[in-house]
Amino acid sequence: MGQIQYITACMTQMDSLWLSNPTQAYGDWQVREAAGADGRPFSARSIVQHQAMFEHFRRHLLARGTTIASFGTADVDAFWQTHNGRTYSQATRMRYVKLLDRLCRHLVFTGVRQDNPAAALLSAERWPDQEPTPQFLTEAVDARLQAYLQSPPDDLASLRSQxxxxxxxxxGITAAEARAARCADLWPDATPPYLVVRAHGLRDARTVHLASFAVPPLRAWSTRRAALAIEGELLFTLTPEGLPITDMSFGRIVSEILNAIGATNVETSPRTLRNTFCRRQLLAGQPRDEVSQMLGLASNRTCDRIFATIHQPTI
Known part of the structure; x- marks a missing residue:
């Protein structure tokens, strides 16, 4: 087979993959070809975020009985009206529109699609003039969630989710820090109980004391995990073989539990829970410098934004 024939065969196989396994096709395209407006490849972190967003939108299309190759503007409009879609900030909506526009332009170029329904949406969406208000749980919802976490789990998956x-x-750890947490980092029986957050990127290692409500579910999971002899050292795994949990799985777990307590007017993500932790410390009178250190942040910018919400009316 000549080089041109080989390249043509690979392109044909890739095009068909968009129809048979769009998740894999998107992941392959992101790694091999996709780039930002400046022509530079996306960072590894951006690729993970884009794949999670794509998968969320793909599942929406699956529920509506349509595909990546055939969805239209009505399907995107319906996406904004989903449970999670109604909580999206202006910036998040803009990120989705840019992702869909970039995707559809590629699919039109390769012949998988005939049109780009996201192109018209670009003119309707705008980046916010100001930073969006951080998403967080109100004190009442925070208390309700803390109480829910004390309820007996139904099964192993529920125990892990709690x-x-x-x-x-x-x-207040991030999703990346939760993915990297190891069993040896958790000390639920210490006085006081704590979690060691290992150094990563520009962030130094830190020790975070566990809130009292977090100790029972974390202790129960740690004990059960040891009894099951799950492979590897990671604290949270997707399978007994020690497969790491993805950001997408974290998002689904947080969403399911927030839905269970009726928290329907907030973005259901680990970041919302991190912001809630931050806000709880500020409400308790903790200095912003100390709270920033708890979060592993070098500046008080995040704390300042969340502190500004304390004296604003909440719905």
Whole structure:
């Protein structure tokens, strides 16, 4: 087979993959070809975020009985009206529109699609003039979630989900830090109980004390995990073989538990729980410098934005 024939065969296989396995096709395209407006490849973190966004939109299309190759503007409009879509900030909506526009332009170029329904949406969406208000749980919803985390879990998956949400809500760690947490980092029986957050990127290692409500679910998960002899050292795994949990799985877990307590007017993400942790410390009178250190932040910018919400009316 000549080089041109080989390239043509690979392109044909890739095009058909968009129809048979769009998740894999999108992941392959992101790694091999996709780039930002400046022509530079996306960072590894951006690729993970884009894949999670794409998968969320793909599942929406699947529920509506349509595909990546055939969806239209009505399907995008319906996406904004979903449970999660109604909580999206202006910036998040803009990121989705840019992602869909970039995707559709590629699919039109390769012949998978005949049109780009996202192109018209670009003129309707705008980046916000100001930074969006941080998403957080009100004090009442925060208390309701803390109480929910004390309820007996139905099964192993529920136990793990409660422990994961307890970690986000009770320590303020990020999704990346939760993915990297190891069993040896959790000390639920210490006085006081704490979690070691390992150094990563520009952030130094830090120790975060566990909120009291987070101790029982985290202790229960740690004990059960040890009894099951799950492979590897990661605290949270997707399978007994030790497969790491993805951002997408974290998002689904947080969404399911927030839905269970009726928290329907907020973005259901680990970041919302991290912001809630931050706000709880500020409400308790903790200095912003100390709260920023708890979050592993070098500046008080995040704390300042969340502190500004304390004296604003909440719905």
């Amino acid at each position: 422990a994961i949400v307890a970690a986000f809500l009770g320590t």
